[in-house]
Amino acid sequence: MNLAEKYLSIRRYSEQICEPLQTEDYVVQPVADVSPPKWHLGHTTWFFETFILKVFAPGYQVYHEDYNFVFNSYYETVGNRVIRTDRGNLSRPGVNEVYQYRSYVDEAMVRFLSNEVDAAVYELVVLGFNHEQQHQELLLTDIKFILGHNPLFPVYHAEKAESLNLSGGSKSLLTIAEGVYEIGYNGSDFCFDNELNRHKVYLNEFSISPVLVTNQDFITFIEDGGYQNFNYWHAEGWDWVNTNNITAPMYWHKLDGKWVNYTLQGLKEVDLNKALTHVSYYEAYAYSCWKGMRLPTEFEWEVAARSFNWGERWEWTESAYLPYPGFSKAPGAIGEYNGKFMVNQKVLRGASIATPEAHSRVTYRNFFHPHLRWQYTGIRLAK
């Protein structure tokens, strides 16, 4: 595949994710962290337009002057006055307009990529690919949130599975020896700036589970009163549980004495043997305490990962999201990509069933605030 073909293939996948949607599903934003699907489609397009076409494609005509703030920042001025435009309040541009915007930019990009590009531009294009792939995962989880919080519980796709059945096999803990290990990306393909600067860390001996916590495991925690016993929780986790009346993972409901959960296939009975998902870091930590174990650090995870299957759930680690030694931000707007989020967030490792193919690496550092759980998060225990 040449670069233009690669471009089109990635772009097409975003639209495929949206195929089952009705127009109305593209528009809503039920909570601040979930963006309307049409915003994702527009924002990823705006990225290519802004950082590549406007800068490097001679004679490129911007599609619509106002899209810069519709698909970029939250604030803009009309005259002297500031209007807050929350994404979920914007009915325009409509879905058709957004698809036309995509077509317009796609044509220009294909034309642009039909010529040789230099290394710096190539890097930006590949960053755009990875940026769009990140939003593809968010697209699917945001769609799940939108449909799964609708009282009609509409089906997204009758055959879309949310499990890889990796949890089978031996459950015996793996032991990793004490010593100095190398952490971080050192290949020659794309990676994000936060993975760079491969460096040494010293690890004590530790044990780690080759399998993820299952729904059945977690039901045992619930039934043992795990959500009611503050001893298992961080102080802030305990506040979160009580302020929000949390009694189960997201999407779970107890119906006539049975646990059901909303899935992309609609409301289904909870499958006991499948890998647990949609838990916050607070819940992952509480579960591990209750079990007398702990979560691995991201370094332990990266070292041990070649010894187990991963890729089904984003796995909460004990590590805070911090810069690697020697980390430095890229200059300009691209430099805002990662560094400015390096406080108050936890690292997740692995990948999930929503991660686009070829967008997972053993060194990939995903990160979210500890209370969030609308991603396909999961738990792996260590000791």
Add this chain to the structure above:
Amino acid sequence: MNLAEKYLSIRRYSEQICEPLQTEDYVVQPVADVSPPKWHLGHTTWFFETFILKVFAPGYQVYHEDYNFVFNSYYETVGNRVIRTDRGNLSRPGVNEVYQYRSYVDEAMVRFLSNEVDAAVYELVVLGFNHEQQHQELLLTDIKFILGHNPLFPVYHAEKAESLNLSGGSKSLLTIAEGVYEIGYNGSDFCFDNELNRHKVYLNEFSISPVLVTNQDFITFIEDGGYQNFNYWHAEGWDWVNTNNITAPMYWHKLDGKWVNYTLQGLKEVDLNKALTHVSYYEAYAYSCWKGMRLPTEFEWEVAARSFNWGERWEWTESAYLPYPGFSKAPGAIGEYNGKFMVNQKVLRGASIATPEAHSRVTYRNFFHPHLRWQYTGIRLAK
């Protein structure tokens, strides 16, 4: 027009209001007070289904069991768990489904109304008409809010005017003599329960303006520093101004030194001679103080109203929304219609350019919280 024809004519008008919309415009809810257009279309339909067809039409099959809570209350339980379903977060049922719901109920209603109905049912049907007409006014003002807070400022309709040009003519104050007057509805057509019990009130002599405050009048107030001088404001009005940085009526922006405002025809220069609109009670009161005058009470307004033109703006009065002597709630759910809102709201009298024809009466009591201004509100001064 027989009752079924009347029914269809009213129902059709709701849909005509929505004709200029794109599907996406039906879905969003930018602030709590503004409902998505598709919710209005569904809720008014649910009213006829719930209070007439389900009760009085033999063999009527409910269209969809879950619509009861989608189009009625905000809360519902799935199993033991409560889900809050804010109107603006619900992409489903979609716009087409809502129109199909309307068709289904309309057919059943027309069939039902083709037979004679008794007096009690007749009253409920007419209440349904008036209920839908109230929502027609909200539909238009909510649509204006949705489009007028979009940074693309889309045009609703190129020819829809928002003014009746009633403000011409003499501006001399009218004087009404002291004495006992009768207030409240005493005709034989429909009115709301809050207008009933015609009763006597004693009024001192007062003067009232035959014309509304114009945009030019209000710009003088702005330029005289009206929004910056706490002496003109209620304590709560002053808090409202400062907390929300209010410096002009809703929809007004100062662009290159000129006042422009969003209208149903798009962003336009403010027309100086037209009747001011989109001000809160707090602003109406402050303006009247600055002018050394006051707002009329709703009783003064009702007595004087035959001596001036009205119907262009909902006119804020000084009166709080309270029960008339002898007011009593209707039994059952219908009884929730008015009485439970009789605290912390101000009465507005008149009607506006958004009021459906034949839905305005000199005794009509509209009411809103004092900070709200997305309706076509205006100011008439008294002394």
Add this chain to the structure above:
Amino acid sequence: MNLAEKYLSIRRYSEQICEPLQTEDYVVQPVADVSPPKWHLGHTTWFFETFILKVFAPGYQVYHEDYNFVFNSYYETVGNRVIRTDRGNLSRPGVNEVYQYRSYVDEAMVRFLSNEVDAAVYELVVLGFNHEQQHQELLLTDIKFILGHNPLFPVYHAEKAESLNLSGGSKSLLTIAEGVYEIGYNGSDFCFDNELNRHKVYLNEFSISPVLVTNQDFITFIEDGGYQNFNYWHAEGWDWVNTNNITAPMYWHKLDGKWVNYTLQGLKEVDLNKALTHVSYYEAYAYSCWKGMRLPTEFEWEVAARSFNWGERWEWTESAYLPYPGFSKAPGAIGEYNGKFMVNQKVLRGASIATPEAHSRVTYRNFFHPHLRWQYTGIRLAK
């Protein structure tokens, strides 16, 4: 009593109210509506200093330049920066300093009042008396709140009663004939601006109870599920009940199956035959609905008041707090006294056991927001 003696007598009473306090009790502000006792003592002093001594007493030296903002407004600037100084966060000036401030101002006032004052000054002095008397009622209710929300439930005074036993006697409703009545103050002594402009109102025939609702009456409402049935409540009252988990009047606790309440004498069993107190307007309204009756308007109350005993509880009326015909604010800072609060508040009539002697009038218009209940409020029913 000459004016100076009257001054000292009123001033002394404020200090008597505080006699049972420990220094610490003077300082705290548990909720925004409750002010620290030392603030009341300072603020009433600041009133005489600012509006009388600084203006009319030649050569008067202000006690402390900074007290102007400590005892007046909430904001002040140090250089270019604004500091918010909530009353309950200020440990200084301390209680002794505040008493010294009072002595200093009292000496100056007595000196000033030993000479003849003209009519305008006399009016201001008398306004100062009434201002201090209003704060005396707040002092006592604020002290009750401070002590009654302390988990040690300290006794204020072992013999301070909170009831006048006016509720005995016939319970038969009084009937008042339809007609034109005069409302408002027309004597020659002091009254507030909001009572002025005696004017005519037209009243329909009505009935009113000669006695207040008792604790026993209200327990019947509670036991009948009154707090759980939305039919009795305003929509905003229902929200208030549910948001704040209201299940009884303020200060009531159910202990071992019995109702106890905090009183100025400490925690006591609820006395069933005494007049109910510490209910909000929302509760008063809900109770009246449950009873199939209603609250009187302030006009009905004023007309009927000579036919029953009052003065034990501030009685919620159905009336909103609005200006009388011809009401106008006094010029200058004194004009802020009443008018700027005339929105979103309900009128209470009568007086309470906390009202200083000679500070109650049949035309007195007290006013509070509908959710407040730390005053000695009560319920009288009408029909």
Add this chain to the structure above:
Amino acid sequence: MNLAEKYLSIRRYSEQICEPLQTEDYVVQPVADVSPPKWHLGHTTWFFETFILKVFAPGYQVYHEDYNFVFNSYYETVGNRVIRTDRGNLSRPGVNEVYQYRSYVDEAMVRFLSNEVDAAVYELVVLGFNHEQQHQELLLTDIKFILGHNPLFPVYHAEKAESLNLSGGSKSLLTIAEGVYEIGYNGSDFCFDNELNRHKVYLNEFSISPVLVTNQDFITFIEDGGYQNFNYWHAEGWDWVNTNNITAPMYWHKLDGKWVNYTLQGLKEVDLNKALTHVSYYEAYAYSCWKGMRLPTEFEWEVAARSFNWGERWEWTESAYLPYPGFSKAPGAIGEYNGKFMVNQKVLRGASIATPEAHSRVTYRNFFHPHLRWQYTGIRLAK
């Protein structure tokens, strides 16, 4: 010094810190993070009573049953009802009562410590010492907050300095070689559980400043527009700056063009050569970015600390507060001491001028949320 003497000496120091206070200063709580001084005095007493006297002193009579919840948790029940008792709303127990409580417990402790205690009890007593010393630092910083946010800016003590003048000497960066280092406490005296499990870490070569950032340094940042340029800030730091209008360190005011700051000696001109203090982590990070440097990790700090003077300011590190390898909570209530706070907080190293003598160690791990700055925090740069 024997154990009882040590006990009394530490206990006396808490009271010495409070000597300059007026009674009122003991009571207020201007923000949630700042506790009233009398609460600190009571809470540290409650610690000895609850964990030592009640458990190990035969026949000990608890001083007051209700103090358990006044000086421990925030919630308690009276009958079936929960009362929230915020510390700053409680005027009782008063200051004298708290000092009597201290005397009572002190007598019992001295009697108890006059006999030999076993190792487990000894450890608890020493934990109580360290607990009280931690609160001594908070006492002083909370007092500074209370007085420094009072518009009268009262002096705490005319001679109490807030600087150690350690910032002199060479400013050349120190360089530390790459390699494996040992981190954590391994002495035989007291340390907290979060310092335990001395373990190896691998550090890259780094440079670190031997001196702290000064007031003059930081003024240069301010004057260069540091607070106005989002490029230097974390996204959450930028929100914090804008939401709270932060334009300078806490306690700084610009007066007539000069920077003044509140100190324990009152309002003083900012001393340019002294070590900067009262900045948040967000400000420390932004300053380091602006300087083209960074903050050290807590491991870098611990390794380098023997090469520079420290103890004047708590120094923000880049490290998140996380468990050391093998960390485990003590069983029982004591186990709540540290572990439950290990999320969303940053580590500070060193000590400050408010740290009690003999309460600082090179392995000590202090921690606060990134926005807090009422402690004596400071900045040391690394590279």
